[in-house]
Amino acid sequence: MASKYWNKISQTISPVSRAFAKKSLDIIDQVHYLLDERNMTQKDLAKRLEKSESEISKWLSGGHNITLKTIIKLELALGAEILQTPLHFNDEEEMTQGKQDKKIEGQTEG
């Protein structure tokens, strides 16, 4: 049976905190998965990023407010995407398609 205080206080956790916890642990898990897949250790990753091992360990810790730039550095060092943007606006074809859609919309409005 759960503690009554937990039941009471856990209802006040903000949606931002919940989403933050989920996303930060997702990133840690994904990096650890990629390290395993590549038979790499945190030490190897630190070497690639020219950082200290303790710094990498801090990057990869729960509740860590990781920056977009740090994620990109990790992506480059691991050679894989960690944070995905599903619409892929940098994709040439989709960009063109997107522009065409806008043009069509504009024509309709006109």
Add this chain to the structure above:
Amino acid sequence: MNIFVVIEEFVEFSKVNYYTVRLEYDDHIEEDSEMDKFLKKFENVPSETKEEFDDLLALIENIGNRGAYERYFRFEDRANALPKSFTKNTKERVFFVETSIRLYCIRLSDRIVILINGDVKTAQKVQDCPNVLPHFRLANKIARKLDNAIKEKDIQIQGKYLKDLDDFFLSL
């Protein structure tokens, strides 16, 4: 005065069962468990601390639904603590600062964590912080005793659960 520690269930999630401890003395039993004391401490705090506290609770919840993996925890001698670390950003660089809240705990496995107690940490070294030092010490004392109890099979881990808790206590 003798101090005894009783382990009790705190909250169960799909992947992790969180336990906590209650202290018993020769003449009385503490009304609240250690984790309940921790929660009560942060009930009415300023919004900045409340945000950190919320982040910590959300972390406990999320770990509960995915597994208490070692990588999520801070090592604190024989015990553990949450959260592991936070960063703050400036225009030029990222630098690491410690979040002010520490919750000491004992990660027994990927499925079982014993949440103890904690507070706002006001010094870099735990030894220099009167707020968290007693909780750090208590968590480590319990961790050492529990280690022996598990080795002696006085208490057993079975998946997400600790077995034979009814008659079990640790003497500090």
